Structures are given as C-alpha cells and as structure tokens.
Amino acid sequence: MVSMDDDLPSRNSNAKPGSGATRSGASGWTAEMVETASAISSDIWDKCAGGENPLLKHAFFKALEDSRSACEATGWIPRHLILKNNSGQICAIMPLYLKTHSYGEYVFDHSWADAWRRAGGQYYPKAQGGIPFTPVPGQRLLVDPSLTAEQARDARHLLAEACLGCVEQLNLSSAHITFLSKAEHDALTQKTAAGTSGRWISRLGLQFHWHNQSYTSFDDFLARMASRKRKSLRRERRDIANAGVSFAQKQGDDLTVKDWDDFYRFYLSTIDRKWGSAYLTRDFFDQIHQTMRDHILLVMASKDDGAVAGAINFIGQDTLYGRNWGSMIDIPFLHFETCYYQAIDYAISHGLARVEAGAQGLHKVQRGYAPVLTYSAHYMNNDQFNDAVADFTAREAKQVEREMHELLSWLPYKGES
Numbered sequence: 136m137v138s139m140d141d142d143l144p145s146r147n148s149n150a151k152p153g154s155g156a157t158r159s160g161a162s163g164w165t166a167e168m169v170e171t172a173s174a175i176s177s178d179i180w181d182k183c184a185g186g187e188n189p190l191l192k193h194a195f196f197k198a199l200e201d202s203r204s205a206c207e208a209t210g211w212i213p214r215h216l217i218l219k220n221n222s223g224q225i226c227a228i229m230p231l232y233l234k235t236h237s238y239g240e241y242v243f244d245h246s247w248a249d250a251w252r253r254a255g256g257q258y259y260p261k262a263q264g265g266i267p268f269t270p271v272p273g274q275r276l277l278v279d280p281s282l283t284a285e286q287a288r289d290a291r292h293l294l295a296e297a298c299l300g301c302v303e304q305l306n307l308s309s310a311h312i313t314f315l316s317k318a319e320h321d322a323l324t325q326k327t328a329a330g331t332s333g334r335w336i337s338r339l340g341l342q343f344h345w346h347n348q349s350y351t352s353f354d355d356f357l358a359r360m361a362s363r364k365r366k367s368l369r370r371e372r373r374d375i376a377n378a379g380v381s382f383a384q385k386q387g388d389d390l391t392v393k394d395w396d397d398f399y400r401f402y403l404s405t406i407d408r409k410w411g412s413a414y415l416t417r418d419f420f421d422q423i424h425q426t427m428r429d430h431i432l433l434v435m436a437s438k439d440d441g442a443v444a445g446a447i448n449f450i451g452q453d454t455l456y457g458r459n460w461g462s463m464i465d466i467p468f469l470h471f472e473t474c475y476y477q478a479i480d481y482a483i484s485h486g487l488a489r490v491e492a493g494a495q496g497l498h499k500v501q502r503g504y505a506p507v508l509t510y511s512a513h514y515m516n517n518d519q520f521n522d523a524v525a526d527f528t529a530r531e532a533k534q535v536e537r538e539m540h541e542l543l544s545w546l547p548y549k550g551e552s
Contacts, residue, residue, distance in 0.1 A: 164226070164290070165219045166297035172196040172230075175217060179225045183277035187452040189430035190271050196230060198422035204415045205267040210235040212260070216297050218290055227290040228277040229298060232267065233260040233307070239414050241270035241494040242313045242340060242511045247524060251308055254520075262302055264312035268414045270342070270494040271456050272509050275315040288322070295323055299334065302516050313511040320510035335512040336521065338528045339535045341542075343504035345475075345490040350483045353476070356503065364547030368502065371468040372476060378438070378466050382477055385433045386450070394433055395420045397442040401461025415459070434477045436462075436469065446474045448481070453488040455481060475502050497542070506542040508535070 169175060172193060180193035189195065198204075205211035211232045218227035236259060237245050248258040264275050276291040295312075302310045312323070312335075324337040350356045357365045385394060399417050406413050423431065432455065436444040444462035448455050460474050478490045492499055500506065513528070515521040 163221050164293055166293055167217050167219065168214050168301065169217060171213050172200055172215060175215065175225065175228065180228060183228050183279050185280065188271065188273045189427060189449045189451055190266055190269055190456060191273060194426040198419050198426065199267050202416045202419035202422055204419045211267050216294055218293055226279040226282060227294055229264055229275065229294045230266065231298065232263045234263040235259045239268040240313055242338065251520065256308065258308045261308050262298060262310040264298060265314055270314055271491060272314045273316060274319065275312050276319055291319065291322065299514055302514065308516055310514045311511065314509055315512060317510055320512055323512045335514050336525045336528055338511045338513060339532045340509040341506050341535060341539055342494060342509050343492060343496060343499035344507050345479055345504045347482055347488050352483060353480055356479060356483065359549060360547045361549050364501065371471055375468050375472045380436050380438045380466065380469065383435045384477065384481055385435060386431055387429045390424060390428050390431065390433055394435060395424060398433060398445040398447065398461065401445050401463055402459055404463055405461040432481055434473055436473050444469055444473050448478055455487050455490045457490060457492040471502060475499065500542050500545045501547055503547060505546060506539045508539065
C-alpha cells in the first residue's frame, strides 16, 4: 500500500497512477486502494454488496478484470477502495477505476472532456465509480450489513471522502459515481448535509423498466393495455413466429460452450454493424459461465435449425437485468422479442418484480417499459469548472424531469395513453 501522504505521480508525469492509498477518519477506520477485485475476498465483497443484484457480485468484477475486458489496456484501470475498521477488517468497498476515456459508462461526459481540453487541461485519467459497461442502478458504496445505521453512514461518507482524496492526490480532473442508488446520491449531493455534501454534483438520467403488476401470463399483461397497443404487440410477436423464429430460455447447467460461441458471434456482429468496439472478450463469457451461470438467463433465437440471435440477462433477487444482445440476421421485431418480450415472459413465470432493459431506447415505452430516473454524482477538481458543470446539470435535470413526465403519457396502458 502507498500512504496518501506519499508523493504519488501526477497526471502530467509518465508514471503509472498510484497503486494504493490510505486515510484515517475520525472513527479510526482506514481507506485503502487495491489494484484488482481479486485482492479482496469474494466472501467479504459479496457480504458488502448484498444478494439482490448479481452484477455487483465479486465474480462479475473478477471476470471483467481477469478476462482483460476491464484493464489498463482497455482504459479501465482497477483501483478499488476498501475501508478497514480498527481491527483491520474490511467493512466497506467502493468499486473504482481510473479511466483514460469516457466509453462504456452510459452517462456521457464527452463534452466536459472537450471543454477541459480546450481550456488547456488534461481530462484523463479520471476516477470512475461503478460497474464497467453496465448501466444498472444500485449501491456503489458497498457496506457490511452488520454495521449499525450510524456506522454505515460514516462508512459511506469515508469512502466518498477517500475517492475525493484520490482525485487530489493523483491530480485527476474529476470523479464520477454513476447509476448509484437515490439514497447514496442524496447523501452525497444534498447541500444541507455535513461532510461531502455540496462537493458532489447531482446528475439525473432516464432508463426504462418494466414493472410486474402480479401478472399471471403475457396475455394478462397485454390485457392491461389499450386495445390498439395490445394489437400492435400481438402482431409483432405473431410476425416473428410466422418468420419461423423460435426461442429457448437457457440458464444454469443448460448453457453450453456452443451457446457462448454463438452468442459471442452475435455480439460481435451487432457491434460491427453499429461501428462500435467490443468491450467484452470471449474469455469473459467463459468466466461468468463458470462462476455465475445460475444467475444468467440466455435467450437464444433459432431459425432453420440454427441459432441466429441472442440476449444475455442476469437474474437478481426480484429483478431481471437485460444486458447485451446480438443478431446475425435482420428481421422486423426480432430485437423486441429477443430482448423485451422474452424477458417479460420470464419475469412473469418466475414472479420477478421488474425487468431493467438497460440504457436508452424510447421504443421501450410503447412496449410497456416505464421511464424511471437514474442518478449519478460528479466532482470536478477545479472550482470554476465545477460551478459550470453544476449549472449545466441543474438545467439538464429540469429537462429530464419534463421528458419523463411526457414519456409517462406515452405508456400503452389503459387510461395512461
């Protein structure tokens, strides 16, 4: 470990960013920085993360890093923060990366980076708290559930302070915690609270989630829709079936190496058509198959006895998290069926409360996915720039809230369209 009092390299040096940091709080607890998720016991990590969201599991981060999907070469340098109590035991964790670009985050700050550059500064690297390539809302300041409410509040405060300390120590431009819970967001950004409040800037976003109203079947879900919208969804599903496409929902030990070979081929094909770059390596899928397959739902579409498309979902305690999809063919409504309707079918049959289908996509609203607010917190290591960004996000938040109100009127349900 490297003490926060030591002379660590600045952004303007050619040295590698610092590998560790410590700071003691009033409680005597100590924050440290570690270079990989593997440096933290999976039992301790998962205890702090809780069991609700599989994408917060140690196995998911370890697979991203060990497969070199999230590593220094791809612009994601792991520098996770841990908080130790007086006995030296880890009691809180903040997944943290030093980023050398702004891709794979889904909360876009490219314009901020450009403004920083035009002002003569160097925006990268920056500190990024969150899950790589994964716009799933949830806890970002992971705390041991055995702590008292007061201890947990102090632990989150100390982690956030340690993150800001790293920004200062490493001479980074900024820190960003994306898709954090509303409670965490409010604690960091409310200007009336003590400690870090007022130093973090609030930013709102929108996602689209499907909510299960105790439906007994997909037809039961459709029955709640206005007649015209119900007919539209039925036509989409019928057209896919008439095109000769069938679907299999695979999980756990039903998943095979061939399934992952096929899915990775679909994933690469779709990315190529979008002029993007593949974040995830083939090895990543092998690793999550070994460690997380009971939390995975792979929807596979077949036509003419061959697999042609697929979507990967992660199964949480009460939520299905839709992540990546890909296809080798272009058939109308194939994307909607593979990613959205199959997910709803699964959620209904397994009694899940929600389907979270990832970032963006206004087309989801007409298919029953309601707009919900997402939250992020940002800190800019320059007072003038901090004020400018705070002004921008405050004006942006008003637009986001207006957009959400408008989109709620687009929902296809009876009395809501």
